[in-house]
Amino acid sequence: MSEYSPPRLSRLLHALPHINVTLHRVNDTFAPNSPVYVESLGILASIPGAWLILTLLVLLVYLLSRCCDRKQRPPHCITALKVRTSVFQGLGILASIPGAWLILTLLVLLVYLLSRCCDRKQRPPHCITALKVTLMILSVLCCGAIGVGLFGNDDLHNAVLQSIQAGNQLAALVNTVKNQSSILEEAMGSRARAPLTRLADALDAPVANQTALGTLLRALSSLRNNATIAAAAADNLRRPLVALNLDDFMKRVWVWEAMRWAGGMAGWCLGGAVCVALLAAAARRSRRALVLLAVGALCALVACWLAAALLTCAAVALADACQDPASAVAQHAPHRLPPDMVHYYLACVVSRENVLTSEQRSSHRAVVAVRQALGTLAHQAPLLFNDPGLQPALGALGAGTGEAERALAALNGALECRTARAHFAPAARALCDAGLQALTLQLVAAVAAGFLFTAIVLVDSHAWIYINTKRAGTGEERAPFLSVNSSSTLPRPPPRAPAAPATNGNPPSYSAAVQLMELATERTSFSIPATGRARLSGTATLGRGAPGPAAAGGAHTLARAPHGKYATLSKQCKTLEANDFY
Structure with missing residues (x-):
């Protein structure tokens, strides 16, 4: 029997506190049908959602404060600056709790200090260059995080495919039980009725040896009764499994997984496209492209934190289910079988009795009795009766009994719990080990991409705000990216005469x-x-x-x-x- 033990990562995620809205611990056993358990998962998933709301508030305050970075500030400028200062102070206080807050606070302070160097009337030449370099570094780091997410999405796909393959083997095992039980029922039921009728007619003829006739009649009665018992046991084996169609379920799972994999790849690739476009826009210093990509980065930021919330919920739920996957499938899988029977085959608790195994043993005893009675009839009936229909009837009953014995041999292997356990354990191990690691990897990538997209929105917004296309006379704004050649800058126009009569600064016509x-x-x-x-x-x-x-x-x-x-x-x-x- 293939043994299973919960992986370390599943135990770590399972140890996360499951609390309700009143902040009290609740039962952490996997129970998706329980509102209390679903509420605890929702609270865990709300942590990335709360961070998303806080991030959007910080970005809102930042963009509102940008209106104050002009020579003539509007009246509400001081209020916006006070609000921004209060937000930064609140971030500084909260940054002492987890390390993630510290990282985001440092990024915000870096962007803030970079923005302060550009808030002067005469901006230094390296101001825009520093913003572009920072934006490109953040874009490269975000591309790396998105690459990790793509890798995790592909690993999760492979793990689910392994589980689907193991599920197909379980479906084949269930189909074997249903087919062989149908063969057993037919051999001992409908196909045995006509030979039994011909055999009974042959034994109705008068004979002198009444003792031998009594033995044949008792053998015929035993054969008929045991054939009925075997057919009924085969029907009891097949009836619970009629509604279980694992083939269609595995096909639906495969379709869902294909859609999930394609959607995940598309989402991560869109985020990567935004980062690559930011690299190109920063290199070419295109103001319109930076404005558009700031909106794209903001949408990617929201998508990353929403994906982090969903991945948190899925990872914790899978970790809870991986503590005892047999019980989780037996209790909450979409089937109509008794949970005790499913748990017996998936956990393979041999000390417990199962309904299917008891029916299989009953049918086996009945078929053995049919074989013994048929041997007695085949040995003594031809000696007492000279009926031409006797041998064909005995031959048909012998063929049906042999077919029933082969069906029972197949059922003995299919109904063995170790066989089902051998197929279920690899599926559970693939999901709980490689699948859970892939989910966690995507969660880490989504959180990292969310932080990086936050910093990208800050830097990008600051960059396109200070790239003013109307100020065409400034050399450093028209210079190519990282240009050190003075000849690449536009020549400064010659100074005008101090007593020029023009009042608007233009040369005289x-x-x-x-x-x-x-x-x-x-x-x-x-x-x-x-x-x-x-x-x-x-x-x-x-x-x-x-x-x-x-x-x-x-x-x-x-x-x-x-x-x-x-x-x-x-x-x-x-x-x-x-x-x-x-």
Whole structure:
């Protein structure tokens, strides 16, 4: 008999406290039909859900506080900053309880410090680069966690396939019992009626030896009664197993497992695609892609924590069932068999009597009695009666008895509890050992991916907020990723003249220069005498101050060209070009 013992991991998960809503310990025996047990599993699964709610609140406060990172802050900025500071202080207090809180707090503080270095009017050149490097490192780590989840999903699939294979062997064993019991019932029932009738008619003929006739009649009666007993025992063997169809159940399990495996692979691959896309977006510094992927990372974060809740519930329930898998299947499997009978075959407790084995023994005794009575009839009846139908009847009864004996031999092996146990133990070991490890591996991967996606959302949101496409003149925002060549940056535009008349910071256009020249001419004609007006007939001063020696130097003057030509800037000012007119 193949022995089974609960693995260490199942004992560890089974030791987790099962509590109800009043925080009292409840029975940790696997009982999916018990509302109290299901409630305890739900409370364990609510831990990742509570962490998800807290994470979403932290992200909400963080994104609300980003509106305050401008030069002119709105009135509600201080309130948002106070709320964010309170949340960070609460995280610092809670971080002393488990190590996971400490890790998340350190990541949040890292992102916060990185964001503080960018909250100045003149951001350092390495600010965006640090955010991009941090985002790429987090994306690579998240890809690793997702790879662990893919590995665990595939391992769980293999474990379930091994259990399905063992279940198919059990289904074949059940089909053997049903088929052989049907053969036994038919051989001792319907097929034996006609030979028994012909044999009784042959024995009705008058004979002189009444003693021998009495022996033959008693043998015929024993054969008939024992054949009836064997047929009834075979029917009792087959009747409880008629409603049990393990073949269809195993097919449904295989379909469910195929859907679960495909869904798990698709989910993990989508998370990996988000991480790879984040790598590409960080390298190219695409603001739109980072905004879209921040939303994708937020959805992946929610999916990871929801998957962690489901995996927690499934892992703890499987660990509870693995403490005594025979009892779990006997009590809660979808079958209509008596639980004692199922537990007898799966646990193989040989000290207990079983209904099927008792019926098998009864049919075996009846078939042995039929063989003895048939031997007596076959030895003495041909000596007393010369009936041509006697030998065919005895031959048909002998063939049916032989078929019944072969069916009983097959039933003896199929109804042996060690045979069923030998098929059930590998299935239980595959699920409780490799399957539970794969579930736990996926749980760890989902939790790690949830933490990493949280940090990715923080860094990504901070990155795309500070990548402003309208500020095209800043060199470090237009530079390629990790570029050290100064030639790759855009050239800084030349400084404008300090006394430029333009009020909006744009270079002067030709039409503006003409207007300003005419305005200066009119002002001069009203403010200086005729001699000064004649002196300034060739030039017009542009500026707010009065004309003087500095103005006469021509640093910011427009000269009126003779013979009606257009005015141009003086030689110390920038010459207007075609691209300056817009």
